[in-house]
Amino acid sequence: MSEKKFSKKHEWVSLEGDIATVGITKHATEMLGDIVFVEVPDAGKSIEKEGQAAVVESTKAASDVYSPISGEVTEGNKAIADDPGSVNGDPEGASWFFKLKIKDKGELDSLMSKDEYDKFCKENPN
């Protein structure tokens, strides 16, 4: 898998061939608090870059999850929909949200590296 890239809306993406795996960052889960509901997209759904793709709810509020890259969903992670709390445990690993067959690899260039993202979070604590 490629190195993770990060969006300003706190999603991560990693690429294997032309399949991208997308999830929310550790920093996002810390801001959200206890996650109690997750809705992931069904296979076959087309999503544009920065389009609404999934929903995550904490005890406090509901938030949209956007896709950092355009493509067609190949799989939503049903395991996290069944056990939303697991997202707090391993957000950047087993608790990915969905996989996409990407359209344009070039879209990744606009995303941040891990170091850039960490710096971005420090500068924008909320």
Next chain:
Amino acid sequence: MGYKRVIMGVQKTALYDLHKSLGAKFVPFAGYEMPIQYKDGIVKEHISTRTHAGFFDVSHMGQFFLEGDDTLVEALEKTIPSDLKSLKVNHSKYSFLLNDSGGIIDDLIVTKTDKGFCIILNAACKENDIKHISKFLGKNHKYFLNNDLSLIALQGPKSVEILEKLIRGVSELKFMTGNSFNYDSESLYITRSGYTGEDGFEISISNKKVKKLIDFLIDNGVKPIGLGARDTLRLEAGLCLYGHDLNEKINPVEANLKWAIAKKRKEVGGFNGWSKIKDLLTNGSEKIRIGIKPEGKVIARENTKIFSSNGEEIGFVTSGTFGPSVNGPVAMGYVKSKFSEIGTSIQLEVRGKKYEGKVSELPFYKKSYVK
């Protein structure tokens, strides 16, 4: 001239620095900077209140004192539908301030004191409440909001054991009664009450001494609990939150709170909105507050539309969240009364999709008050 951002009138409680040192995340609430959660997070804070004990800084709430002769009772009974005449010293009642049409201006706890009454008012409503109450008062009545006092709620099954170690005699208090106690050469007032569905106390203590009390509680394993868990706890307990489940356009019959109107007052009246309320008590109201359990995991939050199983729009959600002790979503809302029977199938529209749910008994979580 440069632009300068000025935050007007943001207030802090006496424990602000302590909350900060405990890792609180703050939110503006009713003009105060209040902790919404601490390091543990809402779910753990909720569970530790239910299984052990937690403390809540609720000093933003109004501690409003009234003093006067016998005419004070008559004055207050014009807007509060409790039987204040029969209320014994150190006994408390849950009630409300009513407007001319029977709408709820605020919900409150009123306690009879030696000199008159103490009323605990919601933070967001307190200024307006006092203006409203003062309209009924006369020359012989004194009233004041005591801002020198903090208010600490200690809630959970271990509360009594822990507080008794510090203040002898609190274990003898029954639910919805209170008394004065001595602590660190000061007098403080404690009632056995709360807003979580657990046994517990509300402690009215001077701003000077409150830190010392909290240090004792923390040393005895009591966790700090923020507004986030306060909300999930009260919703599981089926208790209303003013500004969400109650407002000036909702009356006690619609709010399913007619039990809080004294029997004698229902018959004799003499309070704001009585003719309207009397009619509703006889004929029923068009809409009524209910408990709602969504099926599955979907959370139906405030303003979620409610439909009947035939697709007719019948109401809306006023509070909804995930209940950690129920281990599922819980909500309250208003529906047309004919759909209010426990077990009625309803549909909840969340993000454009309809989800199944059922009208549920309240509370979602059973209480364990000491009576």
